[in-house]
Amino acid sequence: EAQVTQNPRYLITVTGKKLTVTCSQNMNHEYMSWYRQDPGLGLRQIYYSMNVEVTDKGDVPEGYKVSRKEKRNFPLILESPSPNQTSLYFCASTFRQGVNTEAFFGQGTRLTVV
Amino acid sequence: SQQGEEDPQALSIQEGENATMNCSYKTSINNLQWYRQNSGRGLVHLILIRSNEREKHSGRLRVTLDTSKKSSSLLITASRAADTASYFCATQHRISSGSARQLTFGSGTQLTVLP
Numbered sequence: 001e002a003q004v005t006q007n008p009r010y011l012i013t014v015t016g017k018k019l020t021v022t023c024s025q026n027m028n029h030e031y032m033s034w035y036r037q038d039p040g041l042g043l044r045q046i047y048y049s050m051n052v053e054v055t056d057k058g059d060v061p062e063g064y065k066v067s068r069k070e071k072r073n074f075p076l077i078l079e080s081p082s083p084n085q086t087s088l089y090f091c092a093s094t095f096r097q098g099v100n101t102e103a104f105f106g107q108g109t110r111l112t113v114v
Numbered sequence: 115s116q117q118g119e120e121d122p123q124a125l126s127i128q129e130g131e132n133a134t135m136n137c138s139y140k141t142s143i144n145n146l147q148w149y150r151q152n153s154g155r156g157l158v159h160l161i162l163i164r165s166n167e168r169e170k171h172s173g174r175l176r177v178t179l180d181t182s183k184k185s186s187s188l189l190i191t192a193s194r195a196a197d198t199a200s201y202f203c204a205t206q207h208r209i210s211s212g213s214a215r216q217l218t219f220g221s222g223t224q225l226t227v228l229p
Contacts, residue, residue, distance in 0.1 A: 004156075035219075042202065042221035043157075058216070090156060094217075100145045100206075102159035103217055110154070 002027045006091050006106035013081055013113055021076045021109050023091030029104070031094040032074040033058065034066065036087040037108075043090065049074055081113040120203055120223040128228050133190040135223040137203030138183075144206045146179055146186050151200045151222070160188075160201075193227045200224050 004025045013019055025032065033048035035058075045058030049068040063085055065077040074093075078085060091106040121136045137146070145164045149157040163170045163179045163186065170177045176189040190197055200222040207216065 033217075040221055043204075043219040045216060045218070048216070088154070092157075092217075100162060100164055102147060102162055103157075103204075105149075105156035105158070107156045108154065 002104065004091055004093050004104050004106040006089075006109050008109060009107060010110050011112070013111070015082055015113055016080050019078050019081060019111075021078075021089060021091075021111070023074045023076065023106060024072050025074075025091075025093040025104065026072065027093060027095070027104065028071065029093035030071070030096045032068070033092050033094075033103075034064070034074070034076045035090045035092065036060065036085075037090060038087050046076070046089075081111075083113045085111065086113050087111060120201070120220045122223060123221070124224045124226070126226040126228065127193055129193060129195055131193055133193050133197070133225055133227070135188045135201050135203075135225070137186045137188070137220060139186075139203075139205045140184065141207055143181075146177075147204045147206065147217070148175075148177060148186075148188050149202045149204060149219075151202065153199075157202065190225075193225075195227050195229045198225060198227045 007022045030051045034046040035043040037043045044060045046064050047058050047066040049055040052071050055066050089109045092103040094103045095101045119138050127133050147162045148160045151157045161172045161177050163177050174191045179186045202219050202222045204217050204219045
């Protein structure tokens, strides 16, 4: 089954404790991205990757890091989480950017930073 | 930066009625997409309409696009309780570097279909 898998689904952590949210897709997609969703603000893109070893900032990259060492994986790293990073996070993948195709989303990770 | 803005923010209708949601955007686009999100879950793609298309149908969904007004509408006919969800429009446009087309989401319309 074609899917994007995020882990964990729920996470409560303390300020400053490094964490990683994993994302994996099994569709051989080139383009992957991370979004955060906050009430009234819709989804905002954090980082995206056009292919292996190619990443770039989205609209709200501050406080986040990503890596793309393999095509299928695109982890989101919070080196020193702060309470304003409490949010619902989504990973998404697309076959290839630059063509008219849909994005596939993971089920989301609800992060609470206390 | 938010590109699409949905209207209304919330919509409540009776089962069997039609639901219409609107989306406006600011800059030129390559395509516009509609997604559905059940509470706290991931987004699911519903339909994509290209900038050179004016109308598209998929089952009970009808999407229109007016590039001169920079707006789109999503019509769900004969709504069901199971259609209760948030609906987002997303625009795909070329970013300033020219190297990638970003998908930009609006803040969504919460649709409630009452049985």
